[in-house]
Amino acid sequence: MIIEINFQQIFIVCILLFGEYILVFCMVIADLISGCKKAKQRGELRSSYGFRRTVDKLGRYYLPLFALTIVDVMQMLAVWYLNTFHDTHIPLFPIMTLLGAIGIGIIEIKSILEKAEDKVKFERVGQLAGSIYRNKEDFSAMLEAFTKYLKEKEDS
Numbered sequence: 166m167i168i169e170i171n172f173q174q175i176f177i178v179c180i181l182l183f184g185e186y187i188l189v190f191c192m193v194i195a196d197l198i199s200g201c202k203k204a205k206q207r208g209e210l211r212s213s214y215g216f217r218r219t220v221d222k223l224g225r226y227y228l229p230l231f232a233l234t235i236v237d238v239m240q241m242l243a244v245w246y247l248n249t250f251h252d253t254h255i256p257l258f259p260i261m262t263l264l265g266a267i268g269i270g271i272i273e274i275k276s277i278l279e280k281a282e283d284k285v286k287f288e289r290v291g292q293l294a295g296s297i298y299r300n301k302e303d304f305s306a307m308l309e310a311f312t313k314y315l316k317e318k319e320d321s
Contacts, residue, residue: 169249174257178241182234182259185266189230192273193223199277226269233265 197219204211237259247253293314300306 178257178259182237182262185259185262186227186230189226189266189269190223192270193219193226196222196273196276230262230265230269233261234259236261 197216200215200219201211204215240261241257241259244253244255244257248255293310296310297307300310
């Protein structure tokens with residue numbers, strides 16, 4: 166029995182996977198550019214810390230994407246087996262990686278569409294929570310932090 170390997174299908178699957186990985190990278194870069202513009206709009210310094218977060222984000226995105234690609238390879242091997250030995254006609258397609266890339270893309274689009282003012286609000290609420298936690302034993306300091314937060318909110 167001669168085992169057929171369709172290299173054209175394998176090449177197309179590799180092109181699809183490469184495209185999905187590149188598009189995830191492009192989404193992260195678009196979010197980085199958007200974040201830089203928002204920081205500039207808020208008058209914040211753009212430092213290496215933010216850029217380091219982008220590199221960290223790429224690692225956090227590509228690790229699960231790579232795991233999904235491994236699942237796709239297992240799925241496509243099973244499809245190849247069925248096509249070769251059981252005369253089925255199921256196309257080879259990296260569906261799990263595609264779904265993961267779409268999910269990452271949606272996350273990045275949401276991040277890009279967030280308003281700069283909303284991020285400032287979240288930061289101020291976080292600062293208030295931190296101040297309250299630091300002064301959990303001193304009620305007057307907690308009250309002072311809360312009134313300061315309310316006063317800043319009225320001014321803006």
